[in-house]
Amino acid sequence: MIARHIGCLECGKLWNDRKAGRQFCCTTCRMAFNNRRMKRGAELYDLFRAMRRERDQAKALGLWSEMCRLELRWHQEDEATRPGRRSYMPPAKALANLRETGRLPIGDVLVRDNATGSRRRA
Known part of the structure; x- marks a missing residue:
């Protein structure tokens, strides 16, 4: 197998990947990436469920707009601390x-x- 040069999704460190599909340089980076996703998912969970189950109240409160603002804040945090690397799965x-x-x-x-x-x- 030909090694290809890739970068860690968390820290951006480059390494030669000999295992197909590897996205992180170490366990610490993998855990940091997944912990951030879990924390953000927990924040979004209640908003999404409320939007789906209590639509009238969610609409009155502008819940969709708030969810979009929340995602924008996450995007801005990522660009400030981890420029050019996504923090979500395709x-x-x-x-x-x-x-x-x-x-x-x-x-x-x-x-x-x-x-x-x-x-x-x-």
């Missing part, structure tokens, strides 16, 4: 991870029951 990889672990079954389609206003699997 969309295709994020979906693949959910499907591989069974948390997002392939083919689940939700439809709205017009009589009750609730959603159910199709």
Whole structure:
């Protein structure tokens, strides 16, 4: 296998990668990256669930705009401390991870029951 020169997603340190798919130079960087994602995910979790389950109140409070502001703040923090490196998984990889672990079954389609206003699997 040909070694390619890549940079750590957390610290940006360059190294020759002999293992395909490796994204971090060390365990410390991998843990820092994942811990930041978990903390941010916890902050977003309640906002997202409220937006999906209590739409009228969420709309009145401008929850979507607040979620976008929160993401903008995270982006600005990242650019200040880790310029040029993303702190999230690409969309295709994020979906693949959910499907591989069974948390997002392939083919689940939700439809709205017009009589009750609730959603159910199709």
